Amino acid sequence: LRQSLGKRYSDHTIDGFVRQSRQFLGAAGVKEGYTRQDVLAYVDRLIAGGYRAQSIQTMLSGVRALFHALQLAWPLDRRDMHLGIAPVEPERPILSLAEVRELVRAVRGGGGIAEPMMALATTYGFRSTEIVSVLGQGLDGSAVEVQTAKQGHRRTHSVPSRVSRSLTFRPIQISRGSLHYLYESLIKDRIPKSHEGLHAVRRSLVTELLNRDVPELTVFRFMGWGKAGSMAYHYFRPMQEKVDAEIFAKHPYLGFWE
Secondary structure, X not given: OHHHHOOOOOHHHHHHHHHHHHHHHHHHOOXXXXXXXXXHHHHHHHHHOOOOHHHHHHHHHHHHHHHHHOOOOOOOOHHHHOOOOOOOOOOOOOOOHHHHHHHHHHHOOOOOOHHHHHHHHHHHOOOHHHHHHHHHHOEEOOEEEEEOOOOOOEEEEEOOHHHHHHHEEXXXXXXXXXXXXXXXXXXXXXOOOOOOOHHHHHHHXXXXXXXXXXXXXXXXXXXXXXXXXXXXXXXXXXXXXXXHHHHHHOOXXXXXXX
């Protein structure tokens, strides 16, 4: 599967497809081929396990990629994907300004890995995979550049003076799992929200920027998203310095780093 995906997909996507395929193989066993009933039995198992419809569709994407890599015909058709699961709004927690302020206070000036981790998360809303990549590169406090985890776009930003010291460090090698445990250690004084993690900081940043009337197209460009519903997005090509300046002028968290 990894050989089939090659360099055409991000590491984040490849790791997800491999993980999803291994889960399928663990349930269905290793065979020369798989029938429609083999795959449907796996789908039934996911439903019984309490997975949401969107999660099941995502997991089957990895399995389908495995079938393609093995040159196996996909045995399901569209009718088979009627899951009979009532739609449920997924839990996507965000943090209050006070909660983010406490996270920054816990790490600001303390050195170690937690400080640049939270500086990257709160300033740019990077995903954990992207934070791992930037930490591995090291920064000189003047600019940051990273390949986004999902759409393959490259984000390049200036570093605001208020967070420059926290974003000056030598290369740091750390795994995504270790980042997660480090984040959990920072919130030990309160009960974490369901499904809370570094991604909650990302959602919170976007929410606050939109609440502060930053134009949606500017937020899209700043976050490095590759898809948008508006045709205007595809023609909107501002200078990155202008995007950064507009974001930093209304940024909800930069003041916490002073």
